[in-house]
Amino acid sequence: MTMNECMQIVQAAEPRLLTRLRELVEIESPSRDKAAVDRAGQLVSAWAEALGATVKRHKQKHFGDVLELKFGPARSPKQRALLLGHLDTVWPIGTLATMPWREAEGKLFGPGVLDMKSGVVMALEAIAAAKQLAAERPVTLLLVSEEEIGSPISRPITEKIAQQCSAVFVLEPAQGLAYKTARKGVGHYQLRVQGVASHAGVDFSSGHSAVLEMARLLQTVANFTDLSKGLTVNPGVVRGGTQSNVVAAECIAEIDVRIVKASDAARVQRLFRGLKVTDKACTLTITGGINRPPMERKPGTIQLFQQARAYAAEIGLALEEASTGGGSDGNFTAAVGVPTLDGMGSVGSGAHAAHEHVVKKHLVERTALLAAMIAGS
Numbered sequence: 001m002t003m004n005e006c007m008q009i010v011q012a013a014e015p016r017l018l019t020r021l022r023e024l025v026e027i028e029s030p031s032r033d034k035a036a037v038d039r040a041g042q043l044v045s046a047w048a049e050a051l052g053a054t055v056k057r058h059k060q061k062h063f064g065d066v067l068e069l070k071f072g073p074a075r076s077p078k079q080r081a082l083l084l085g086h087l088d089t090v091w092p093i094g095t096l097a098t099m100p101w102r103e104a105e106g107k108l109f110g111p112g113v114l115d116m117k118s119g120v121v122m123a124l125e126a127i128a129a130a131k132q133l134a135a136e137r138p139v140t141l142l143l144v145s146e147e148e149i150g151s152p153i154s155r156p157i158t159e160k161i162a163q164q165c166s167a168v169f170v171l172e173p174a175q176g177l178a179y180k181t182a183r184k185g186v187g188h189y190q191l192r193v194q195g196v197a198s199h200a201g202v203d204f205s206s207g208h209s210a211v212l213e214m215a216r217l218l219q220t221v222a223n224f225t226d227l228s229k230g231l232t233v234n235p236g237v238v239r240g241g242t243q244s245n246v247v248a249a250e251c252i253a254e255i256d257v258r259i260v261k262a263s264d265a266a267r268v269q270r271l272f273r274g275l276k277v278t279d280k281a282c283t284l285t286i287t288g289g290i291n292r293p294p295m296e297r298k299p300g301t302i303q304l305f306q307q308a309r310a311y312a313a314e315i316g317l318a319l320e321e322a323s324t325g326g327g328s329d330g331n332f333t334a335a336v337g338v339p340t341l342d343g344m345g346s347v348g349s350g351a352h353a354a355h356e357h358v359v360k361k362h363l364v365e366r367t368a369l370l371a372a373m374i375a376g377s
């Protein structure tokens with residue numbers, strides 16, 4: 001199998017890839033709308049079945065069903081690869097009215113086109129190409145339904161299936177033109193301070209301000225940031241008090257945490273648990289924790305990347321690797337010890353933004369590269 005063969009096969013399939021991408025983008029699928037996400041899932045399952053997949057639906061009550069699509073022989077000397085994607089988008093129903101599918105200046109626009117409906121369609125074409133090359137490798141395409149809200153129900157399914165595979169290819173968008181070999185871990189904490197309310201003019205001294213107490217606490221929290229370790233702590237939201245003439249009874253802060261090393265999770269947890277109020281009449285409640293472990297740059301992942309870079313070089317592409325502060329489901333599969341290569345989806349920009357788009361000219365080569373990664377080992 002050569003990259004040129006992969007390119008020829010995918011090139012011939014490009015019209016189908018583009019038609020399907022449009023069809024999938026035009027089925028809106030916000031994370032919290034089960035019926036909508038299931039509609040997108042139905043379309044993709046039908047395509048997968050036509051390609052010979054066995055479809056296993058992990059049924060869900062409150063979210064779209066999680067789709068496990070299995071291709072290739074059940075038994076094979078080659079180890080199974082997992083292609084990992086999501087069907088949901090951040091865009092509410094009705095977005096198409098203001099952000100319709102359109103093609104302009106070599107770019108494809110539409111809600112979820114980059115993150116990651118193109119990744120899903122590319123995965124199917126890559127699997128089809130590998131099949132045409134008679135690569136007997138078993139492949140699972142796992143499509144979750146709620147990645148954009150942190151994968152609350154699919155995480156255990158993803159982890160279990162990943163552990164039956166020798167490699168995970170994540171269909172999230174590329175970083176520029178690069179594949180992603182590391183991602184930060186993500187955490188969220190909420191601080192809630194309960195103070196004592198009073199009239200700021202008549203009865204100032206009997207009040208204990210939750211807002212002031214929070215201000216002191218946030219000073220401490222801000223110092224948890226350690227840029228040399230890639231550890232960041234961001235109090236992104238603060239809500240507190242009712243009126244300027246009332247000593248505030250309550251204040252809440254929402255804090256985002258990012259870590260590079262898995263071992264920093266415990267350290268961050270200790271720091272938050274160690275927070276204490278200065279004004280003893282105030283009480284502090286802390287909730288939250290690290291919910292996505294970091295995807296560390298491990299040898300297995302580096303090996304996958306080097307393999308991809310060698311294939312890319314065959315067609316004159318200089319593939320680069322990158323790391324990002326953003327999380328994906330690749331964080332989960334990497335943390336359970338399965339070599340994971342991320343950012344294997346399409347090239348474009350504006351994920352979660354009104355100008356979200358895919359650069360059309362990269363679709364074929366990226367899909368061919370994915371096909372080579374499936375077929376080549």
Ligand SMILES: [Zn+2]
Pocket residue numbers: 086115116147172173
């Ligand atoms: Zn995504």
